Amino acid sequence: TLDSFGLVLLEDDKKLQNADNVLPVVNAKDAGGPEVAAALDQLTKVLTTADLVDLNRKVDAERAKPADVAKAYLESKGLLKK
DSSP states (O other): GGGGGGGOOOOOOOOOOOOOOOOOOTTTTTOOOOHHHHHHHHHHHHOHHHHHHHHHHHTTOOOOOOOHHHHHHHHTSSSSSO
């Protein structure tokens, strides 16, 4: 959606911005069993900030359904069977 406002995403060529560490946060009471923790651990290992930007673009700019975007991403990373 940046394009629609005539904006661009800047590159941090001077490495001034701290690295992003994507981490899911879940209420322990509502998280379920160890299977949920294991699934989130696998996702944490592959999900990057660039991935999040792309996923958000697909939903916001391309108007794709969030569930479809998430499913395609998980399948592409081998975290969900096709």
